[in-house]
Amino acid sequence: MSITSTRGQPGTSVQPSFADLGTPLQDVTFVVVDLETTGSRADDAGITEIGAVKVRGGEVLGEFQSLVNPGRPVPAFVARLTGITTTMVATAPDPDLVLPSFLEFAHDAVLVAHNAPFDIGFLRAACAELGYAWPGFAVVDTLPLARRVVTRDEARNHKLSTLAALFRAGTSPDHRALADARATVDVLHGLLERLAPLGVTHLEDLATASDPVPADVRRKATLADGLPSSPGVYLFRGPDDEVLYVGTSTNIRQRVRSYFTAAEKRRRMTEMVRIADAVTPVVCATPLEARVRELRLIAEHAPRYNRRSKHPERRSWVRLTDEAYPRLSVVSEVRGDAPHIGPFTSRRTASAAVEAVHDALSLRQCTQRLPLVARERRSPCALAGLDRCSAPCTAVETPDVGYAAVVAEATAALTGDPGVVVRALGERVARLAAQERFEEAGQVTARLRAFVGGAARAQRLDPLSRCAELVAGRPTPAGGWELVVVRHARLAATAVTGAGEDPWPVVHALRATAEVVDAPTPPAPACHPEEAALILDWLDQPDVRLVDVSDPWTCPVRSAVAHADLDDVAATVALAVGEAADTMAAC
Incomplete structure (x- = not known):
């Protein structure tokens, strides 16, 4: 089958040839280079050796090798690693003689190196120091290419020595520049052979060959065209104008462009970008406005690719019920003037906060409504026998006035100073820790954190919501x-x-x-x-x-906010553990 080009003929369509796609790799002249140096940083180390191999189409065209006088001693550990000593480079040519020869050898070629930023960084630094303009070589790094096509099942790492063994290089790298460059040539050819079935057949393909971004995602980068470089909110939209994702940024265009690069590593976002066909910007005057608008848009549209801030109506609160003998209840909304704490992100966390209060105060835990005075005496529950419930259900002839004191303590802990709960649970955590029952201590601490966090949020919200x-x-x-x-x-x-x-x-x-x-x-x-x-x-x-x-916009001085970091608990635990240790030592 032949393909005939009709380029230039009026009235006919154009069938581009493969040559139009770029420079075929077999026509590219590569100069594979490796350096040996006195250290790892170009700003405080010098080059001791340059080795390079020029290849094209799999054929070696020439080699370059020279020791270089770095103008400083070679450290002992470098000498042991490379075999290059201070004595060897003392009579070697200076960089101002070697570097021009190398630049001429590499003229009009594409530089290749394994971990190219290291070698190219030293070459650029040497050029700058000697006053030479950097020629602006195209650079290919075999390290990211290897990470793309060589799996951990094949090689334990992507070091040059490991890859040379994998691809059966004719030269084993030994930390001498020319030998390492020769090994890198074989590694380059092995990598190009693996990349060819992936469509990497031209020089231009190598620019993105190590980019893990799928081609269909990269093509969507045009969605960022025309977006403002201003703070605000952006909405990814899919078919039928569905809002897929809502985000915020101080620079909308820059942030949206990042979704189409290797910087975006979230699998869900890559899936979302594949579906998206438009991005709507909402420019905001300030970052605060942008973040508020983001929350409102997420709550309004409930985008399937946003994981947070959706369904605010599903937040839970803990309420002290308004009845003859109040109890704690987990509710979905705030009702009436009864004390509330929250909101909690889940009903489970709200229940943990309730358990924290029950651990400290003898509030009743039964759910039935109790009359102020029962018609007949009831048997107290098991919790009452454990002193964890004041059993108001047993009041027959007169109301249980003692329970009112318990409710008053609970109200104060919910709306003001939660110290009674913090101290009670802190002491319990200390006892459990002293007994090395750390898992139980962690569970109690989690309950305490849930309670203090919910109380602190409510106490901060209350005055502002009234304003x-x-x-x-x-x-x-x-x-x-x-x-x-x-x-x-x-x-x-x-x-x-x-x-x-x-x-x-x-x-x-x-x-x-x-x-x-x-x-x-x-x-x-x-x-x-x-x-x-x-x-x-x-x-x-x-x-x-x-x-x-x-x-008035105020907050109690001794409030849950003051305990939010649980410093009081930490101090109580440390004190109790210390006392336990002293007691054991005395015994």
Whole structure:
């Protein structure tokens, strides 16, 4: 079968030949080079030997080899490794004599080296030191090529000596430049033979041969064309305009382009890119606005390739029920004025927080509603016998007033100082640790962390969710102000002023045009819980200035936030373990 080119004939289609695809590898002149040096860094070491082999089409065209006087002693460990001593290079030609000869030998060729950044780095440094312009050689590195086509089943590593043995090189590398270059020639030919079935047949193919990015993914890079280099949100869209993934970046175009390179190693993202056919940018004035918009878009579209921040309605809370004898309950939303902590990312974590409180306080754990006074005496449950429940169900003639004290302690732990729970569980962790029951100690610590984390989140959210409006500003690096209006913990408006611009007219305009936000049931915010957390973190920055606050924005001094890192637990554990050790030593 023959293919006839009709190039240049009017009115006819053009069938390109294989030559149009680039330079065939058999026509490329390669100069395979290897260096020996006095060290590993080009800025404080010198070249002791250059070896090179010129090949084309599998045929050796010439060789180059010369010792080089590095102008410094050869370290003993290098001499042992290479066999090149200070005495050997003392009478060798200087770099200003050897380097021009090598550059002439390699003229118009493609340089090849194993771990090319090392050898090429020394050559470039030598050129710079001697005042020679670097010729701008095309460079092929056999190390990443080997990683692409030589599996761990075939070779334990990708060192030159290992690959030379695998490809049965005619010369064994021995840390002398010419021998290593000869071995690299055989390795290069072996790699090219394996790459040919993968479509690597031209010089231009080698540029991406070691790139693990599939060709169909790389072609999608055009989706980033025309995107702004501004902060904001980007939406990958698939067939039928489905939102596949939502992300945020300080530079939308640069971030989107990274999805089509080797920098993206997540398999799910590669799968997503294959489906995507468009990217929609949403430019934002500030990183805070971008992150908030990202959360809202994820919650709105629930993209299948986003793993976090979806379905805020599925968050769990722990509630102290409003009944005659309250108990703790895991609920999906905040209702009424009863104390709540949370939100928790899962019902399992919320249940762990409940168990932490039950470990410290004798709240009832049964789920039935109890009358204030029972008609007949009941037998207390097993938990009551273990002093883990104050058994209000046994109250017959008068209400159980003792249980009210337990509820008051629980309320204080949930809404204020959780010290009673922290101390009780901290002491228990210490006892378990002293008994070397570390797995149980870890379980108790996990429950305590769940409780303290949920209480801290609720105590931070509560005052902000009650605040009808909060206006704050932060100076920008450009000399202006980043202004925000927050209503019930939701970002209602934001803007940025220029350097020297009076911010007050912008503040007034923001307040007049900000989103109307209905009051939620505290401590739940009027937004995604993660959005409220972003707002709180932004407000906590030292350079943020409060402009106006409609309602008190306070947090208890002795609150769960103070225990969030569990320093008190660590101190209690250390003290208890120390006391246990002293007791055992005294015995």
